[in-house]
Amino acid sequence: MILSGLLLVIGLAGFLAASLLALVGRSGRWVRASLAVGAGAAAVSAVQALTVLTGADLATGALAIPGTTAANPLVALALTEDPLGAFFLLVVSVSGAAILIASIGYIDRYVAHGSARLAGLLSLFLISLLLVCLAGTVFTFLVAWEGMTLLSYFLVVHEHRSPETRRAGFLYLAMSQAGTAAILTSLLLLATGSGTGTFAGIARSAPGLPVGILDAAFVAALLGFGMKAGLVPLHIWLPEAHPAAPSNVSALLSGVMIKMGILGLLRVLFELMGGGPEWWADLLLALGALASLSGVLSALAQHDLKRLLAYHSIENIGIILLGVGAALLFLDLGDPALAALALAAALLHTWNHALFKPLLFLGAGAAVGAVGTRDMERMGGLARRMPAVGVGFLVGALAISGLPPFNGFVSEWLLFHSFFGAFATGSVATEMLFAALAGILALTSGLAAYCFVKAFGIVFLGRPRSEPAARAAAPPGTLSAGMGILAGFCALLGVAPFLALAAMHRSLLELTGASLGSGSVVAFPTALPSPGAGVSLPFAPGAVALLLAGMLLVSWALWRLRGVPRRDTVGPAWECGGEPTTARAEPTALGYAQPIEHLFHPYYRPRDRIELGGSEGPGRAGLAPVVGFGREIEEPVRKYLYHPLAGGLLGAARATSRLQSGRIHAYLVYMFVTLVGLLLLLRLVGGGSP
Amino acid sequence: MKARAQGRPGPSLGQPYRTLVKLLGKDRIRADATSAISRYSARISFAALLAAVPLVPWLFLPGPLGGIGDLIVLVGLLALSRFFLAIQALDVGTSFGGLGSSREMWMGALAEPVFLLVIFAFGGPAGSTQAGVIAARGIALGAAYASPPLLLALVAYVLLLLVETGRLPVDNPATHLELTMIHEALVLEASGRDLALVAWGEGIKFTLLVGLLAALALPWGIPTVWTVPLLAAGAILLVAKLVGADLLVGHLETRVAKWRLFRVADLLALAAVLAFGSLALTYVIGGGA
Known part of the structure; x- marks a missing residue:
């Protein structure tokens, strides 16, 4: 407990130092040093995760930040050390350390395009990932989550000079914000009646909530976390944002960040709600x-x-x-x-x-x-x-x-x-x-x-x-x-x-x-x-x-059975004895x-897109030669779900803009009408209770 | 044997082995564009097939190393072997290699779910995915083992076998007509010792899958206790079963013509439906579990 807390502080301080090194130093050597320090901090975090996973006392492992818990339970900032979070922390820090080490060599190509900013953001991004794993309260979780989203957005649009990247970044940001709203809804629904903002407190009271609220919280969590995880059909930001980002960032996004969606889903589904009805499971299986x-x-x-x-x-x-x-x-x-x-x-x-x-x-x-x-x-x-x-x-x-x-x-x-x-x-x-x-x-x-x-x-x-x-x-x-x-x-x-x-x-x-x-x-x-009982795993x-390794030895031995071969004769490929061909005859990805x-x-x-050459080309018998061939594939969900949705959203925005006349007395009327409407709603729903 | 049925005298049974020995003594010719992949993948592919051999109960139950892996591991090892052959074909950088590699992986991808369903269909009633356990249940049940669901699964397995080992009507192992070959196009550029291992591997894979067929469908006669006469009888029976299954495949190959590539998908879909039907029969009628 004390050891892991110490390691946590060292890890966080290491990441902070790393990002400062990069942002203040700005030159190539400082950037490389920053990445190395960041990798070291990630290694420390991995060790911390291991101490939690092998440690004896887990129940007491909550690190509250003094002064925040007492004032208002909903905005308490606290970290916890639970096995699930620690497992994901291990996953994050092992991959994070390796990616930061790889970045030392990779980042040089961005020297002209703010490699210092990239390196600094990477370390900050890892801090946010770490905090998402360890968050012990709703408020901490949301702050860390939002930090993760914003930092990842800045990383995605690192090469912001290309319009394609900006478009991908905007799509990602817009969808992320919708996702965060859904997560907020889900967590607040679950927190109702618990009187606390800690996950442990919610887990005690949430399973007793009415079925309707649980269902709503499940759907909201699935939407929010599914968005981050890239769940079909909420995935369309993913194939846009990952290619647009620098490759070491893609590695972090794809390898690590989308797993936070899985962590969130597991936290809500299993930890907070303690399971759910069969149709939730059926829905998850169908989506999977x-x-x-x-x-x-x-x-x-x-x-x-x-x-x-x-x-x-x-x-x-x-x-x-x-x-x-x-x-x-x-x-x-x-x-x-x-x-x-x-x-x-x-x-x-x-x-x-x-x-x-x-x-x-x-x-x-x-x-x-x-x-x-x-x-x-x-x-x-x-x-x-x-x-x-x-x-x-x-x-x-x-x-x-x-x-x-x-x-x-x-x-x-x-x-x-x-x-x-x-x-x-x-x-x-x-x-x-x-x-x-x-x-x-x-x-x-x-x-x-x-x-x-x-x-x-x-x-x-x-x-x-x-x-x-x-x-x-x-x-x-x-x-x-x-x-x-x-x-x-x-x-x-x-x-x-x-x-x-x-x-x-x-x-x-x-x-x-x-x-x-x-x-x-x-x-x-x-x-x-x-x-x-009843489940055997014969593997x-x-x-x-070992068997495979042994068989490799056998096949090596067989290969040498009739003497050590001479050096391979190297020549052009045989290809059924035809003319030697060029790389143009190679199979294409398409x-x-x-x-x-x-x-x-x-x-x-x-x-299919077939480009035909002009009439002056060497066509035979009136046939124009084909000079290009391409094939465009659009995913069905984009065509049938998102295009109408985006159209509808824009239409709704245009309709709302008509309300904005710019006259103050009109706005006062809107407020009055809304207030009366809300009071009426309360009267209808609340049935007279205070 | 196939040749005899087609009215040709055909080469002797030992001929493939004589070719193998000859090829094993030859040096390789590599194409100039190749990388380390071409240097090693024939041997890796061959080793993966060899590793799959002990997972099938050949002579006694449970198989020699049956405890360390089940049939899903076997499918994984076959896929590993196929993966290395396929990247080797791409390494040469020729059009035929790519063609064969693409077709082979396409069939492999489609065959995998069928294989899984067949394993589930055979293994479901036995409660295990290990070939040895399934066979042991068959022996224990005797004639009652040959139930309708099992027959469905068996037909599915035979169809799968034809696809996996590249037999007619899926692929013609004897063809070198460029547009029709699949597996041959894959290994076109292999030579010398590599070609020997690839050809031998092909034979091992065929025997492996036929042996699995024998163990799953005709488990009787595999000794469950270690005695010399039982083992000898088991060995004779095993050879008889293998020859019988080879004859069946040879007969099927003689009776059909090569199909268009995309009809293979129909064949596999049929096999998948059969395997699924077998599972449905087992559980809906309540014959198993």
């Missing part, structure tokens, strides 16, 4: 399935590398949400063991995504920086130019595709097993629901593998598709070092997920009443611990990794995904 499938389908159609990654964030949030929804449903069905399994899958996937997505974004940043465009069709062959980045991106691609022996496979495996466990619940409807969800999840992970073969293959392999790609220079070593830390964690959690399971042990116990394992780190090659990640576009045509509804 929608998000995961539509996210990966949209990602497949992209040829903008960072936009592709942004759509994968939506997909992964969907997968996490499937776990959360399943946990809620299993709780309703009275099966805490399965609920713990599903929630463990969701939490593990949250951490996993916080590791491999920054890894991919940093790799993408290196590629984009070297080639000078986000268009994948102009990249290619980069693995030869920047091998370390290529390996890092490959690890991220394998992990996000859910392939063993990396961490993404473990969380998806756990989720599959929680679905499989539903077959023992005895309700046909539940069983069929989870069979369908398992199919969707498997399709999603298969398509993700498809998409990342495309992304890795087109960007890093083959022949360069443009002049800058052929001359691309390797990024500084610190970028590779940051990526290396993240890749190392991807492998570590894939081989020994016990470490993560132990870190989430207390959260699972608190939220579901059951847990996987005892919270201690189980021996390395054994099978995963069972969360309860030993460490042993499978063409690579064509089969899936063909199959899901009703979802994509692509608009």
Whole structure:
């Protein structure tokens, strides 16, 4: 308790010092020092999270800021040390440290465009993330949340000279403010009747609130936190804002910030309300399935590398949400063991995504920086130019595709097993629901593998598709070092997920009443611990990794069975003996995904754009030569939901503006009418009570 | 065997192995645009397939290393192997490689949910996703194991097998006609030792999936206790089952022509519906659980 409080103060002071270093120093050396100090502060925060997670006394762990609690309970500022917050703090600080280290090498390209401001804001942004994890009262939470939103907005619009970035930033800010309003509504609804603003106090009284209020609070929380998490159909800011931001910022936004939406949802759903009716769970599952499938389908159609990654964030949030929804449903069905399994899958996937997505974004940043465009069709062959980045991106691609022996496979495996466990619940409807969800999840992970073969293959392999790609220079070593830390964690959690399971042990116990394992780190090659009677988990990640390593040795040995080979003969590709071809004959990102576009045509509804050359071109027999081909795909939700909505909003604004005549006596009349109206409403609703 | 059914004399059974040994002694030719991926991925892909082998109960129950992973792990390892082949094909930077890679990943992505549903359909009644446990239940139940839901799941699995191993009508392992090949286009640029491992891996994958078919659909005869005569009988039965299943696949391949690529989706959708139907039958009628 004292130790962790001390560490917290050191961490916060470190971040503050880091941002001051950058903002005051302003030169390249100071900026690099600032990022290094920030990374150190993040490491301290990670240690703090660990002391909380392994500490003995948790109930007393509230750090109130003196003088604020007594005056008005609603605006009390206090931090708490609960296992869920500490788990997310661990997630944030590990990824944050790695991203800051990587930024040391990455930020040089922004020297002319305020690298000092960028570095300073990064450290401040991490403070806000830290406070969101640790907030113990509604007021603290909202202040931290709003700080996080505003700081992330400034980070997104860092390259504010481009109109595209400004537009993305505005969309993000507008949607964030609507989201915060929804969160405020939800938390205030829950706080009614508790007489306090602390989460602990609300958790005692909230489950007793009338059903209508709980339902309203749930919907508001889902809207608000779902907006931040990038939940379909509230996600449209995400594929705009992430590509527009500098890549190290995208890594933080996508890897870490959108997880705060998940944290908020878990806090409200499980901690404050203590679960909810089945239709909440059904809604979450439906939204999760929608998000995961539509996210990966949209990602497949992209040829903008960072936009592709942004759509994968939506997909992964969907997968996490499937776990959360399943946990809620299993709780309703009275099966805490399965609920713990599903929630463990969701939490593990949250951490996993916080590791491999920054890894991919940093790799993408290196590629984009070297080639000078986000268009994948102009990249290619980069693995030869920047091998370390290529390996890092490959690890991220394998992990996000859910392939063993990396961490993404473990969380998806756990989720599959929680679905499989539903077959023992005895309700046909539940069983069929989870069979369908398992199919969707498997399709999603298969398509993700498809998409990342495309992304890795087109960007890093083959022949360069443009002049800058052929001359691309390797990024500084610190970028590779940051990526290396993240890749190392991807492998570590894939081989020994016990470490993560132990870190989430207390959260699972608190939220579901059951847990996987005892919270201690189980021996390395054994099978995963069972969360309860009737659920067996026949998978030993460490042993499978060992098996794979052994088989690698075998295949190496077979390869050398008939002597050590001579050096490879290197020559032009064979291609069935045809003429040597150029990079123009290479598969394109567009063409690579064509089969899936063909199959899901009703979802994509692509608009083809064929540019025909002028009549003087070398056309044959009156046919104009095709000089360009493009395909534009607009997401259905944008077309059918947001365009009418934005139109309606503007129309309503125009209608309201007619009321504003500018005459004072008219305004007085409005106020009077409103007052009378409110009094009448009170009379009607209140029924005469004071 | 396939050749015999098609009215050709065909090469001898040992021929593929002779080719393998020959290829293993050869050096590689690499295309000039390739990176480290081309250097290693054939071996990684092969190792992933080898790692999947002990997850199937071949000769005794529970399988050799059945406890460390279930069928979902097996699906993951197969996907890992496919991933490395697919990026290798893109590494060469030719149009055929990309074509094959795209088609292979497309089919793989669509096959994955079917595989999962088939696993659930077989595993649901047994309460486990481990091949060994499912087979043990089959042995314990005897003839009662062959229920209607199981037959549906079995048909779904056979369809899946055709897709996963690239047999007709999905892909023709013998074709080199550029527009129709899928898997062959994928490995077109592999040579020497790499080609040997890729071809061998293909054979291992086929045997693996057929062996799984035998274990899931015809579990009888797999010894559950360790005695020499039982093991010997099990081994003979296993070979018989494998040959039988090979004959079935060979027969199917002879009877159908290659389909258009996009009809594969129909085939997989059919398999998915069958597997789902099997699950529905199990639980709605109440035969299982």
